[in-house]
Amino acid sequence: MKEKKTLLSAETVETFKREGEVAFDPGKAQYVICKLFGIGRVFENVKNSITLIHGPKGCANYLQIEALCISRSLYPNLLSTDVKESDLILGTEDILRKSIREAADIYKPDLIAVLTTCSTDIIAEDYVSVIEEMQGEVDCKLLYRAGGGFIAAYDQGYYDGYEMLVDGVMEAPARKKKDHVNLIGDLRPGGSDNLELARLIEGIGLKFNCNIVTGSTVEEIRTSQEAEFNIGKCNPTSERDCLLIESKFGTPHLSPPNPVGIRQTKQWLMQLAEFFGREAEAKKFIEKEMTELDPIIDRARRKVGGKKVAILSGPGKLPGLTALALELGMEPTLCFSHTYTEAVDQELRTICEEYGVHPVVEWEYSNQHILEKVLPTVEADFCFASDGEKPYVYKLGLADTCIMCYGMPLFGFRGMKKFSRHVEHILTDPIRKLAGRVCAGEHKKWKSDAGFGGCK
Amino acid sequence: MSKNKVTKLVAEQIKDPVDSSQMFGAFRAVDGIRDMHAYFNSPVGCPFHMLIAWSRHKRDTAMKYSYTMIKESDVIMGFNDKLEEALNRAIVNLSDSVKALAVISSDVAEIVLPDVERISAKIMEENKHKVKIIPLPVAGLKGDHIDGFNIAMLRFIGNFFEKSNDTIPKSVNLLGVVQDEIGTEPDVAEVKRLLDALGISVISTMFVDSSTEEISNAGRAECNIVLHEEYGLQAAKYLEKEFGVPYICESPPFGVEGTRDWLLEVGKHFGSKEKARKFIESEEARVYPLIVQADQYLTGRRFAVCADPTKALGITRLCVELGMEPVVIGFTAKSEVTASFFDAIVKQYDVAPEVLFEDNINFKFLVRELKPQILLGTSFHYELSYEISAYHIPISFPVNNHLRICEPPFMGYEGVLHMAQKLGDEFATRVIFDETVHGVRYLDNLDL
Numbered sequence: 001m002k003e004k005k006t007l008l009s010a011e012t013v014e015t016f017k018r019e020g021e022v023a024f025d026p027g028k029a030q031y032v033i034c035k036l037f038g039i040g041r042v043f044e045n046v047k048n049s050i051t052l053i054h055g056p057k058g059c060a061n062y063l064q065i066e067a068l069c070i071s072r073s074l075y076p077n078l079l080s081t082d083v084k085e086s087d088l089i090l091g092t093e094d095i096l097r098k099s100i101r102e103a104a105d106i107y108k109p110d111l112i113a114v115l116t117t118c119s120t121d122i123i124a125e126d127y128v129s130v131i132e133e134m135q136g137e138v139d140c141k142l143l144y145r146a147g148g149g150f151i152a153a154y155d156q157g158y159y160d161g162y163e164m165l166v167d168g169v170m171e172a173p174a175r176k177k178k179d180h181v182n183l184i185g186d187l188r189p190g191g192s193d194n195l196e197l198a199r200l201i202e203g204i205g206l207k208f209n210c211n212i213v214t215g216s217t218v219e220e221i222r223t224s225q226e227a228e229f230n231i232g233k234c235n236p237t238s239e240r241d242c243l244l245i246e247s248k249f250g251t252p253h254l255s256p257p258n259p260v261g262i263r264q265t266k267q268w269l270m271q272l273a274e275f276f277g278r279e280a281e282a283k284k285f286i287e288k289e290m291t292e293l294d295p296i297i298d299r300a301r302r303k304v305g306g307k308k309v310a311i312l313s314g315p316g317k318l319p320g321l322t323a324l325a326l327e328l329g330m331e332p333t334l335c336f337s338h339t340y341t342e343a344v345d346q347e348l349r350t351i352c353e354e355y356g357v358h359p360v361v362e363w364e365y366s367n368q369h370i371l372e373k374v375l376p377t378v379e380a381d382f383c384f385a386s387d388g389e390k391p392y393v394y395k396l397g398l399a400d401t402c403i404m405c406y407g408m409p410l411f412g413f414r415g416m417k418k419f420s421r422h423v424e425h426i427l428t429d430p431i432r433k434l435a436g437r438v439c440a441g442e443h444k445k446w447k448s449d450a451g452f453g454g455c456k
Numbered sequence: 457m458s459k460n461k462v463t464k465l466v467a468e469q470i471k472d473p474v475d476s477s478q479m480f481g482a483f484r485a486v487d488g489i490r491d492m493h494a495y496f497n498s499p500v501g502c503p504f505h506m507l508i509a510w511s512r513h514k515r516d517t518a519m520k521y522s523y524t525m526i527k528e529s530d531v532i533m534g535f536n537d538k539l540e541e542a543l544n545r546a547i548v549n550l551s552d553s554v555k556a557l558a559v560i561s562s563d564v565a566e567i568v569l570p571d572v573e574r575i576s577a578k579i580m581e582e583n584k585h586k587v588k589i590i591p592l593p594v595a596g597l598k599g600d601h602i603d604g605f606n607i608a609m610l611r612f613i614g615n616f617f618e619k620s621n622d623t624i625p626k627s628v629n630l631l632g633v634v635q636d637e638i639g640t641e642p643d644v645a646e647v648k649r650l651l652d653a654l655g656i657s658v659i660s661t662m663f664v665d666s667s668t669e670e671i672s673n674a675g676r677a678e679c680n681i682v683l684h685e686e687y688g689l690q691a692a693k694y695l696e697k698e699f700g701v702p703y704i705c706e707s708p709p710f711g712v713e714g715t716r717d718w719l720l721e722v723g724k725h726f727g728s729k730e731k732a733r734k735f736i737e738s739e740e741a742r743v744y745p746l747i748v749q750a751d752q753y754l755t756g757r758r759f760a761v762c763a764d765p766t767k768a769l770g771i772t773r774l775c776v777e778l779g780m781e782p783v784v785i786g787f788t789a790k791s792e793v794t795a796s797f798f799d800a801i802v803k804q805y806d807v808a809p810e811v812l813f814e815d816n817i818n819f820k821f822l823v824r825e826l827k828p829q830i831l832l833g834t835s836f837h838y839e840l841s842y843e844i845s846a847y848h849i850p851i852s853f854p855v856n857n858h859l860r861i862c863e864p865p866f867m868g869y870e871g872v873l874h875m876a877q878k879l880g881d882e883f884a885t886r887v888i889f890d891e892t893v894h895g896v897r898y899l900d901n902l903d904l
Contacts, residue, residue: 034501052470056563058477058596062505064836065476065854069508074839079817082471085597088567098469106465106817118499119563119597122531149501150526150564 032338034149036115037066038157040075042165043113045186045214046221050077050109053147054096054127055117057082077107088123093130104138110218111141113164121148141218143168155237155339162241165213165221166248173226173249179276180209180227184241184253185234191215196412197233197259200269203285204278212241225249231272233411234258235316236341257347259411260320262293262327289413297327300420304427305329310380310398311359312370312389315339317410319347321384322359326351328420332359333378336370339363382427399426462810462825464818472816474762474836475788476854477596480506481604482560485612488635488663489671491555492612495546496523497539497572498562522546526564534568540575547579547587555668556588556615558608566595588668590615602764602789605634606690609663613691616671619699626726629677630661631703632688632766638855640664642865647683650709650719650868653735654728662691675699679725683708683867684766685793707797709867710770711777712743739869746873747778750880753887755779757879760823762786762816762833763852765794770866771832771851772809773801774875782809783828786819788852830879847882 036053040063043051053060060080067075081099083092096114103112114131131144143164147157181201183194194215198208209227210220230245232238232255242253254275259268266286273282309330311321315337325332335348340363352359360378362370371392375383383393384401401422408422409415479498483506486494496503503523524542526535546557559572576589590611594604630647633640641664648658660666660674680695682688682705692703704725709718716736723732757780761768765787772782787794790813802808810822820840823831831841832849835856841848850858851866864874 032500033504034499037501037504056477056596057471057473057475057600058480060471061473061476062480062501064473066505066508068835068854068856074836076839078472080471080473081469082473083597085595088597095469102467102470106467106470117563119567119595122564122567148564149499150531151528153500 033066033154034147035152035154035157035160036117036147036149037063038154038159039113039115039145039147039161039164040067040078041154041158042161042186042213043111043115044075044078045211045216046111046113046165047076047215047217048109049111049113049218050079050103050107051075052079052081052099052103052112052114053117054081054092054099054114055083055120056080059117077103077109079103083117083120088119091125092120092123093125093127096127096130097134100134100138100142104140109140111143111169112138113161114142114144115147116145118148118150121146121151141169158237159240159244162212162244166244169218169221170225170245170249171222173223175226176228177207177209177226178228179205180207180229181272182209182224182227182230182251183211183233184230184245184255185232185238186211186214192409193233193411193415196409196414199414200259200265200285200412201231201272203289204269204273204276204281206272206276206278212245225251227251229253229272229275231268232256236343237316257344258316258320260317260415261324262290262297262413262416263323263351264320265412265416293413293417296417297420300424301329303424304382306331307381307427308333308379309382309384310334310336310375310378312336312375312383312385315341315344318344319351322348323351324416324419325384326355326357327416328423330382330423332357333380334360334362334370334374336362336374337364382423401426462822465821467815467817470817471814472820474786474816474834474854475764475814476601478594478599478601478604478607479560479562479596481599481601481606482558482592482594482608483604484601484634484636485605485608485663486558486560488666489556489612490665490667491553492668493546493550493554493557494521495543495557495559496521496562497526497559497565497570498523499526499564502562524565526562526568531564531568534570536570536575539570539572540579543575543579543589547583547589551583551587554587556590556612558612559589559591561591561593561595563595563597566593566597588615600789602686605687609687609691610694612663612668612671613694616668617695617699618672618675619701620673620675622676623678624657624659624676625678626655626728627657627659627677628679628681629659629674630664630683631680631691632682632684632686633661633664634684634687634853635664637764637767637853638850638858639863639866642863643683643867643871646865646868646870647681647709649870650715650735651681651722654719654723654726654731656722656726656728675701677701679704681705681722684764686765686789686791689793705793707773707800708766708770710871711774712740712747712869712872713777714770714773715868715872716740743869743872747876750876750884751779753880753883754876756781757830757883758783758826758828759830759832760784760786760819760826760828760846761851762788762819762831762837764788765791767852767866769794769798769801771875772798773805774866774872775832775879776801776805776807777872778876778879780830780879782807783826784810784812784819784822786812786816786833788814788816790814830882849878 040051043049044067057080060078064078081095131142135142145160145164183197194211201208210216210224212224230242230251230253232242235255235258239255242255246253254271256268256271257264259265269282273279307330309325309332313321318337322332322335383398385393409418486492503521524539572591576591580589592608594607659677660670680692680703682692685705689705695701706718706721709715719732723729759775759780760783761771768787772785812819827844830847831837832851834852834854838848865871
């Protein structure tokens with residue numbers, strides 16, 4: 001894989017990119033979420049906190065739907081100030097004051113994160129002053145940030161959310177707790193994955209301190225930098241978060257590639273062990289884990305080895321999923337991510353070179369374009385995708401598994417164990433084989449019906 | 457009046473919204489029309505929100521949309537040119553596969569106010585009206601998802617509905633059904649079965665698996681029947697006023713008695729009352745012996761409901777008929793029509809639940825205080841039911857813990873049978889195993 005491969009002519013690529021600038025499909029970045037979602041994702045997981053959306057109630061409702069559908073969880077307390085059209089003319093500062101009072105009184109939270117939306121950001125009132133004023137009135141921490149979707153996309157929002165916590169909640173540690181490690185990064189907040197990473201940390205004799213932020217209390221976040229070390233769990237965003245924390249509190253960090261598959265998990269663990277001089281413990285732990293894992297992988301290889309897989313993922317998981325597929329003896333034929341980063345691209349190239357495979361690699365197009373134009377042309381028996389892609393995958397008659405489903409462990413050795421069994425089942429279940437044949441028949445008709453830009 | 461003596465929380469400003477914005481309501485209407493494309497005049501987030509909610513409900517089709525991607529600089533400088541360029545591209549790419557394109561406006565678009573009407577008219581002119589562009593001013597600031605659905609519906613009717621002189625006798629359109637609502641398809645099938653028994657045919661469901669042509673053909677129906685008044689009554693009134701098409705909007709067909717009342721009203725309108733009576737007699741003879749099996753397990757069970765107005769009303773009636781006791785009923789929107797139907801039911805069955813409109817904060821509070829044994833609501837309420845060890849049944853949007861493999865109806869006689877089976881199984885299990893074998897875990901609540 002010496003060059004970025006594409007199935008499309010340079011001229012077509014340029015056309016798509018130009019179209020992407022006005023965001024008409026098939027422009028790039030079609031599946032982009034707004035800044036509000038990114039900030040919300042951070043506070044969704046802080047215990048006894050309230051996320052107060054200062055805007056129309058629809059924006060809060062959307063965040064709850066997204067939490068339900070993407071992270072398979074719910075905001076414990078997601079509230080809206082219910083701003084209406086007339087309020088924009090008369091001003092919304094009093095509405096915000098009243099809302100903060102009510103929320104603090106009813107829920108008695110430790111923290112309220114006030115996030116504005118497109119409409120309240122456009123009228124640009126002095127919310128900073130309102131927050132400062134209300135901080136003297138309520139008995140909980142108040143944080144504020146602009147969340148308008150027209151300002152930026154979710155990744156900026158996610159960073160802003162971390163920045164709010166670092167500036168407004170975290171404190172310089174009065175002491176350091178030896179061998180304690182924090183996990184950083186919550187774009188993937190999965191509960192079982194967090195447990196597995198905590199197990200890996202403790203498996204080499206270190207102590208898991210807390211997650212920033214999934215499941216942590218405000219107090220735990222406040223004192224989190226008493227830990228000796230931070231390690232990212234969701235790159236590339238974790239690196240940014242870790243750097244931010246290090247710049248303020250000096251806590252050293254590492255952000256290895258996400259621990260998906262055996263190769264990446266070993267790398268994640270060994271890098272952590274090296275910092276603490278615990279390489280011997282890590283090697284011993286890995287050996288023990290592999291004794292249990294090897295027969296499971298061997299069995300899966302016998303069942304799914306040689307199958308071709310298309311991988312549609314965010315940038316963080318793309319190299320790991322590619323490595324995982326290769327470890328199961330599968331052949332990646334397409335690797336696609338909606339976001340390009342040089343580090344991820346390099347990691348992916350290294351993995352492909354190690355295994356001598358040459359998948360089609362695509363970055364930054366809309367998912368819809370990849371699904372309609374590229375996926376049908378790459379040979380694949382199987383697809384690692386997310387819920388949004390399921391209908392297309394179904395139409396192509398491919399077996400698939402949802403890699404965004406946070407209920408399913410994906411990280412670490414246990415993630416590898418569960419995921420390989422899952423893939424094995426999906427590819428060998430009699431019902432899947434039958435469904436694949438039936439849907440593939442339908443696909444012929446669908447392909448001829450659905451011209452480019454076809455509706456539904 | 458409620459007999460529960462719980463003081464509600466004072467939440468005058470803040471909302472814990474189960475219901476969504478106008479924009480989403482409009483999108484739900486577009487979603488039900490096969491040859492219409494959704495164009496979002498919005499920043500990045502809004503279409504993705506729609507996609508993600510939508511993808512949980514659809515398995516067999518793939519959503520497509522276009523959008524403007526309004527940025528900060530556009531808010532300052534305006535974006536008429538950008539909108540025109542993007543709409544033009546949409547038309548070029550879509551003209552072979554769609555008949556209409558709905559321009560769904562976001563908050564930002566409605567504050568900055570690009571000239572959508574003028575741009576749309578210009579593009580249609582250039583396009584020789586091959587694809588109709590329908591602007592929908594549905595900013596979230598201006599209303600909820602029900603308002604948005606109604607705005608879109610009226611605009612679509614205004615653009616496509618044609619009154620036919622060739623009316624088909626004893627035919628109806630079904631109004632007030634929403635494509636992505638849980639139970640829509642089986643409910644429509646059951647209502648068609650009920651109407652068929654009365655010799656009435658259904659011409660169109662207008663906004664469920666429909667098309668611009670089907671909306672146009674709906675002008676051949678003799679009458680419109682509104683199933684969920686919040687989603688259909690405005691259109692029915694409009695069609696009566698503008699085209700003289702009468703409508704029926706009665707208390708909806710939920711529960712045995714509810715279905716009986718509904719059938720008699722529909723039968724009366726079409727002069728088929730005797731036919732209705734005979735059908736009711738035979739159906740009740742079929743259904744009663746079956747549902748009575750569940751009675752011993754369901755009687756006195758305390759339940760809470762939170763749903764869109766008609767669904768909340770209907771499910772409450774159905775459960776009350778099955779002998780259950782309503783504790784808290786939450787309507788996600790205000791509706792005078794449904795409220796009057798609900799008052800009648802409360803009097804008829806002598807029940808006294810706490811009733812809330814657009815108040816999910818107090819709904820959750822009262823459920824925690826009063827601890828019903830079953831919670832029928834949205835997926836937003838699952839964790840609440842888990843918290844109080846209540847059984848959770850998803851009945852109203854948004855729902856993601858429900859698969860659409862063999863989806864049963866809520867309406868009609870089949871709806872009663874399905875709910876009696878589902879609720880009966882749950883409480884039979886609790887009575888036979890948990891309560892008898894393991895003690896009084898679930899009966900504890902009854903002493904409240």
